[in-house]
Amino acid sequence: MKTTIYSIYILMMVSFFSACGQQENRERKGATSTDVDMITNNTIKQAFEAWQRGNSKLWLSFFTKDARLYDDGKLRDFHKFSTHAIGEEWFISLDKIEDNGLSIYGKIHTKKWGDFKTYFKFRINDQGKIYRLDIGQADY
Known part of the structure; x- marks a missing residue:
């Protein structure tokens, strides 16, 4: 026994x-913590860190309940994307940050599509919540 x-x-x-x-x-x-330090907007920085850790619950807490996602300009289901992509996709490098920390450009790794350059562009409302996320392949 x-x-x-x-x-x-x-x-x-x-x-x-x-x-x-x-x-x-x-x-x-x-992406390293040094890379993440390039993100100057605290809300975006915390949301990005949640994305990197694969924590969908924390990630979603930074967004409005009716947040919208545009993927290369096409409207997609934000909540479905967030729950399916988190843990399956993550940034392997950050190359540039623009728009006072609201736009992130870097190389992302996806289990489905491999590695490629991408952008995440966030829009924040007056209450400090993200109401829109634009993503897509970047060419820079």
Whole structure:
């Protein structure tokens, strides 16, 4: 009986440390904290950090309930995008920040499409919530 409990404990610990290592590897591939420091708008910075960590609940907390998403100019379902893309896509570099920290350009990694240059352009209302996000492939 003690051997079985000990074996289960060892298996759980191995699984735990393996999972921690996988998360750490993913974060090392992402944009560095130095890159994130380039984002001067605090709301956008916090939303971006939530995106990078794959935390959809925190990400969504920065947006209005009726936030709109435009992907290369086409209206898409913002909530569906947010819940499906988070954890599957992340920035691997930030190349430039414009519009007082509201526009982010960089290289993104997606499990489905690979790596490419992209932009995220945010619009914030008077209450400090993001009400619109424009995304798309960037050419710079």
